[in-house]
Amino acid sequence: MSGVSFSKVGVVGLGTMGAGIAEVLARGELAVVGIEINRDALERGRGHLEKSTGRAVKRGRLTEDGQRAILDRIALSTDFGDLADCDLVIEAVPERLDLKRKVFAELDRVCRADAVLATNTSSLSVTDIAVSTGRPTKIVGVHFFNPAPVMKLVEVIGTVLTEDGAVGRVADLVTALGKTPVVIGDRAGFVANRLLFGYLNQAAGMLEAGHATRDDIDAAMKVGGGLPMGPFTLMDLIGLDTCLEVLEAIYAESRDRRHAPAPVLRELVTAGLLGRKTGRGFYSYDAPAEAEAPADAPRPVVGVAGDGDAPAALGEVVRGDLSGADLIVALDEKALAEAAAAARPDAVLAVTGPVIAAAVASGRPADVVGLHFPEADRPLAEIATTVVTGEGVADRAAALVAALGLTPVRCRDRAGHIVDALRFPYLNDAAAMLGAGYADADSIDAAMRLGCGYPIGPIADLDRLGLDRAVAVLNALYAETREPALAPAPLLEEHVTAGRPLR
Ligand SMILES: NC(=O)c1ccc[n+]([C@@H]2O[C@H](COP(=O)([O-])OP(=O)(O)OC[C@H]3O[C@@H](n4cnc5c(N)ncnc54)[C@H](O)[C@@H]3O)[C@@H](O)[C@H]2O)c1
Structure with missing residues (x-):
């Protein structure tokens, strides 16, 4: 592949993410070494790879020869020693710092001194992982989204210790694989999860406060917010245990109480109701309710x-x-x-x-x-x-x-009702992120469009909705809640005063 400085790439952990990442690399014609913890897990990993590529064949997106070529490029093993000649290794084991540190200690031992080691962590500190190795300059984050073969966004994270070249080389690889890299520093949740989970947790808090029902909040954000699905459907899809884990990690760094997981989330997780994967979370999935056909009512005056x-x-x-x-x-x-x-x-x-x-x-x-x-x-x-x-x-x-042909949703008489009350804090967080220089407007917008399915990125959306409107809604939300993070980001007020859009 042109512009790519890696030829053999290891993937550790062939679960949901690792198998997808291995497939993406093999589709990009790289030699891949997939490592699992034991034979059973390795067979499960092989199963993931065969199923995913098999689905592509069934849909006519891949020939059987193409599938064979992809699978042949992935050598499977339970021996970390087989990673010795890889020039990049991507770790995708479960989200536990102790486990990741153990895996990186092993990688540090077996991999070439010049090999770049990457973690696919969603919310742990890449720096914490880097300092536990003897080669912190070679450690990067490479955050793929699920499902990896489909999702276009990859957040590439450099720490204060990472050498300049490593981040650039990984970003070039991501581009060559047909994906969009967003290069950023090491902050909990990076761009996409940091912005998304603040919003999801606020929706859970809104439900908890009795401001509106689950169905009305979901319908409001889908129909009025233009999102592919509402927050409760999305949390059930992500898995409520993962939501709790990501929020805890973000809260540990931000100390912003808006990231402290809503009690309802912990309650559901403790009860084992984790969302779609267990058949029940905010919704029940075992017996799909028959949709009631709306009666034809005459048009009112x-x-x-x-x-x-x-x-x-x-x-x-x-x-x-x-x-x-x-x-x-x-x-x-x-x-x-x-x-x-x-x-x-x-x-x-x-x-x-x-x-x-x-x-x-x-x-x-x-x-x-x-x-x-x-x-x-x-x-x-x-x-x-x-x-x-x-x-x-x-x-x-x-x-x-x-x-009248409209979707009605009900809520209490509170600032921003549902849609504005949920979207403007999210948009404000994006403006604050831009103002702090964590990421540029293109990166923030790409992260939310490509990583989270938003039809428009938050910075472009702020310009579309009007910065003066954003400031007015945020001031109303702030006046009602006295929540410091709901006060308009200084960058917004500055642009309103200057009469200039953000972009
Ligand atoms: N699932 C997602 O939507 C998603 C999205 C982005 C990032 N992530 C991150 O990706 C990572 C993996 O998540 P996942 O959902 O694929 O988990 P998973 O549980 O599906 O897969 C983890 C795999 O790692 C293997 N493993 C465990 N210990 C190992 C070891 N010592 N050596 C080798 N393999 C080992 C397990 O057998 C398992 O197959 C986590 O850090 C997670 O935060 C997940």
């Missing part, structure tokens, strides 16, 4: 009160005489009070701005909910209830909104 444009998601609306409206959406407190006086007794009243004060001032507080559309072109409506919302009113609001 929607009235809009107040000056300004009606939210586009509402479609056709009535203005002026609102006496026939099923749902009245007021654009401010004054308009709500006027509309409440004219509305039918059974109409649902909604306000797009701050809810509780407007509800109280309306004279019909029990009939009032908040209605928020986080994205003009995504069909999500957040329905916020207050302490005075009457029983059944949120249900009626949800049914009316659903009859």
